Amino acid sequence: MTRKQIILGHYLGGVNHSTVWSDPAAGSQIDFASFVHAAQAAERGKFDFFFLAEGLALRERDGQIFDQDVIGRPDAITVLTALAAVTEHLGLVATVNATFNEPYELARQLATLDHLSGGRAGWNIVTSSDAFTGGNFRRGGFLKREDRYVRAEEFLAVARQLWDSWNPDDIVADQASGTFLRRPDAGAFDFAGKQFTVNGRFTTPRSPQGQPVILQAGISSEGREFAAGGGPDAIFSPYHTLAEAQAFYRDIQQRAAPYGRAPKILPGASFVLGDTLAEAEERHREISRAQITGRGAQILLETVWNRDLSGFDPDGPLPDVDPTPDAPLFIQGRARIHPDPFATVAEWRAIAEANKYSLRDLAIHVFSRTEFIGTPTQVADRLDAFVQNDGSDGFIIGSHLTPTGIDEFVDKVVPLLQERGSLRTDYEGSTLRDNLGLTVS
Incomplete structure (x- = not known):
């Protein structure tokens, strides 16, 4: 039986609760050397891509900046x-956000990255x-929630028209003069829609892979339809149990099939x-408590309670307020990911009661993203079984330690996946696509 090839991306921490800032081995979140180390380690492990998230504003709690945000987040491109x-x-x-940017400018930046990298650019559209x-x-925040995907869909349509405005043969060599000639209509575009009306000439010739690879995260009905109908080449999945992941996988593929599409499904994952196994589990307990401190647990729960929980003991029971x-x-x-706070709190209280969890224990249980623990x-x-059973097509692998945490995965897990034929031993193509x-598309 032919084995599915596991797609791997590496996600470098940044502004989040999963990075252990206090570890003596932790490096800078903004020094270029950190990005170089992480990217080169991922390439050594034959990963498909390196992924950076976005932070457009310093988050606040009750009008004060989050402690985690003091390191900032540099521009991804x-x-x-x-x-x-x-x-x-x-x-x-x-x-890169489609709500606060303009298609021409962003399409040009991504096309430039695609050229400079030899066809390795990708855009996670949010x-x-x-x-x-x-x-x-x-x-400002001018878009209604229901209009976000309307703008995103049209934004992507404009960007694709711009990227396609140059054909591969638009620049030809004139042997007689020894110069290169550009065809008269090269780069011409004209788009008129409800969100954008743009026309002119695109400055960047067609890139080595035609268009940057498009990725997207979205599990709402609107997000799934956007993912299926003509949006992304790959979708980030939030599901980590095999049954839930398989259901999401089937749903996306069924929605996409009428469009002749089969987007890749990629959940985030961490490892210890x-x-x-006992050593890995003990190490996981130590890392989890370093990731989510008592104060951090209070703040994470405040995102759902929407109120000050600093007066509740992190090692005591869940808050007894609504x-x-x-x-x-x-x-x-x-981002608010729990649409019904009352239902979420009721579910969490049931989990805490059944497991005798403290406030902090519950936060670790709910917000920890470490799914793969063991030798x-x-x-x-487990990684291979998840993919071979259509829970996903691969994973975005993160680590609690920036930037060297990925080294352990590359050195110890990657060779085992390669031995069983589930992961490439070398890159086959010249572009990300x-x-x-x-x-x-």
Whole structure:
């Protein structure tokens, strides 16, 4: 039986609760050397791409900046363009918001990255209806939530028209004069829609892979339809149990099939290794408590309760107060992923009671993203089984330690996946699209 090839991306921490800032081995979140180390390690492990998230505003809690945000987050396209010079095969994927940018400018930046990297650029398209974040931009948080994907879909259509405005033969060599000639209509575009009306000439010739690879995260009905109908080449999945992941996988593929599409499905994942399962589990407990401190646990739960929980003991029971979803946002700039706070809190209370969890224990249980714990062989077995059973097509691998945490995975797990034929031993193609087995949409 032919084995599915596992797609691997590496996600470098940044502004989040999963990075262990206090570890003596932790490096800078903004020094270029950190990005170089992580990207080159991923390339050594034959990963498909290196992925950077986006942070457009410093988050606030009750009007004060989050402690985690003091390190900031640099612009992803700028960082990835620099990394293009120190890598050869690794895809370079930037998260960029379609709500607060303009198609011509962003399409030009991504096309430039694609050229400079030899066809390795990718765009994780995200949206926002957050007026807090929007305050940093000219139009502010002007979009209603239901309009986010309307704009994103049209934004992507404009970008693709721009990328396709040059044909491969638009520049031809004139042997007589020894010069290169550009065909008269090269780069011409004219788009008129409800969101954008743009026309002119695109300055960047067609890139080595035709178009940057498009990725997207979205599990709402609107997000799934956008993913299926003509949006992304790959989708980030939030599901980590095999049954839930398989259901999401089937749903996306069934929605996409009428369009002749089969987007790749990629959940995020972390790992903890040990010489024995018991050692890995103990190490996981230590890392989890370093990731989510008592104060951090209070803040994470405040995103759902929408109220100050600093007066509740992290090592005591869950707060005995109800959430206040209709009050002004207590946490600003963090995505709200729980649409029904009352139902979420009821579910969490049941989990805490059944497991005798403290407030902090519950936060670790809910917010920890470490799914693969064990010896290198056990982790390789579980990763491979998840993909071969259509839970996903691969994973975005993160680590609690920046930037060297990925080294352990590359050195100990990757060779085992390669031995069983589930992961390449070398890059087959010259572009990100080639290595992912994708055609231009």
